[in-house]
Amino acid sequence: MEESRDVTIYDIAKQMNLATSTISRALKDHPTISDKTIKKVKKVAEEMGFRPNILAAGLRGNSTKIIGVLVSRINRPFISSLISGIEEVAQKAGYSVMITQSHDSYEDEVDLSKALYDSRVCGIICSLAMDTRDTSHFQKFIDKNIPLVFVDRVPKDFNTYRVMIDNYSAGYKATKHLIEQGCTRIAHITGSQYRNTYSERKRGYVDALLEANLTVDEQLIVETSLSYEDGEAASTTLFDLPNPPDGIFVVNDTAAVGAIQVAKKRGLKIPEDVAIIGFNDDPIASIIDPGLTTISHPAVKMGQTSAKKILNHLKSVKKSPDNPKKDNITEVTFLNTEVLVRASSNRIK
Amino acid sequence: MEESRDVTIYDIAKQMNLATSTISRALKDHPTISDKTIKKVKKVAEEMGFRPNILAAGLRGNSTKIIGVLVSRINRPFISSLISGIEEVAQKAGYSVMITQSHDSYEDEVDLSKALYDSRVCGIICSLAMDTRDTSHFQKFIDKNIPLVFVDRVPKDFNTYRVMIDNYSAGYKATKHLIEQGCTRIAHITGSQYRNTYSERKRGYVDALLEANLTVDEQLIVETSLSYEDGEAASTTLFDLPNPPDGIFVVNDTAAVGAIQVAKKRGLKIPEDVAIIGFNDDPIASIIDPGLTTISHPAVKMGQTSAKKILNHLKSVKKSPDNPKKDNITEVTFLNTEVLVRASSNRIK
């Protein structure tokens, strides 16, 4: 009930007849403090129930131990797993995570990047909004040497950390898989071509077709927002074509499942009449009937990796604070993907 | 490139030949500052690109504009939607959200509650870990009049805000629905009975059975951790019984889907041989074949409601800071649920 004030290093100092500076240094094992003093201080601090005031430390150092995260939407399987991975690594290292969602809006992304900056986050992990074209709102992080990691949906040209998959190769693999199953007229349901994730997969798709001497039919390429309903609509359009596809490569599982449902409703046999491959390996992929062939997307791992990039950067900065070229880091990390073959595409028994 | 220091209210004060206090007050429309001055100050602040230092304000006021969130796991459909709702409301009100996950561990929950406290969150929203029995680690929030909202998985006795559904009624409705479909031997797959969400649903289940003069068979009640695999294992056990059930009420969709898959593999007809009802209305529920009958669980709404509780509390405290009994708030908000009938239970055509 009583408004017991928090104990501060001043309280400890008074109690022990030492200076606050000594307390402060002792608590973080500063080399100029003797081991004996360090031990004693820590003991007393413990006894008094001391908890450091993060805000005071942050104000002084002009930085917090908070990693900012800026994603499109939290409640998507890929994103929530990504965040889970980030949080896990951060927590273990004594860092916190502040999460914001752009709802795939460029304007929100700009505002939120400012808000995170104002919050003095020590680093930021971002997956771009669907319609972001300009990324100059992130420049201030670079200028201040605040580590910035773009994950999955990354900009083309930005000297910073990037954690991603090889989307071109994945698109190529997915398409080639369908070709190997005997598909000759393969459609492609994709997202905004401003995003590397989708444009690169499309490039892989096109190259796989060309390599197999299949024609690239623009009619078979549909750009959507990738919701379940979008998947339904896009596949309906495709199936209504005078010359419908016998295979579809969809860039996410959500829309792919929409396509499967439409195909089933229409009495199309999967994979005989139309083979379908998705992307992400969301939980539904292995549960839907027929099982959805898809490309694995290591969401948790990507989150962990991104967080580690931030932490490592901070560590290296602490070691040599006078690094003149740190602001010119361009480090791209690729994580592996693979084709997970399930019934929706498996024509060869 | 140049390490341009942030502009502070001191810079503005110097520029305008005013005191920092005037700037500070003007920027937040303090009544003692003239409108003329306010307008001028805001204009200059804007021009100079002033951004307030959150840490400094927080240090002084000993509180931030951050809402702490403590949940079991982020990457679960219900939780990620919950968080999405929280973040949405918070963002609109100019607040940030700090997210932590206990991984359903009591020890982690205790540590994280401390960490959030240390971060000077202005409020905290928590859904308890699976095995939490004692909740005294949350008392310090009450003592400091920091609003605390328990959501979904709430403690029995804790004078604070609670946002939840009527689990008893939901369990009763679910079971009654199966009874109405003609089931007479209804099994129940549930979670830890320390959690109100599961114990209350079970109570509803039992009462519905008794009301229909059906016997409550302890053999038919299985307590698990509610993963997909747990659903498979629990249903296998049930189907192997000499006298297997003709209906199953599972307290979450993930495990319910596991049960469906097992039933299908065994050649059991759903819902004829066994009717199944889940809980949550996860995306898979409407996608799996047969469609899973389930209980709607308004995740986003619960998140929004929880966040609003925090914000309202803060607002009312600001209005009358000398509220002696605010620490004795017990306000329970129930959100509605309904039975969503799909093929997995619909025996009456």
Place this chain on the structure above:
DNA sequence: ATTTATTTTGCAACCGATTGTGTAAAGAAA
């Protein structure tokens, strides 16, 4: 013109940890 009332603004302490610089004490070397 003087007093009273009211509006507007300034002063300065404060929040609590951090850290460069200075100094006293302890130990080593002469």
Place this chain on the structure above:
DNA sequence: TTTCTTTACACAATCGGTTGCAAAATAAAT
């Protein structure tokens, strides 16, 4: 014992808004 190093700690400024109280400026009343 004296001098020179280390070692160990203290002082005090600093980070940037916030706010109680005092003072100044202006307006209103006498």
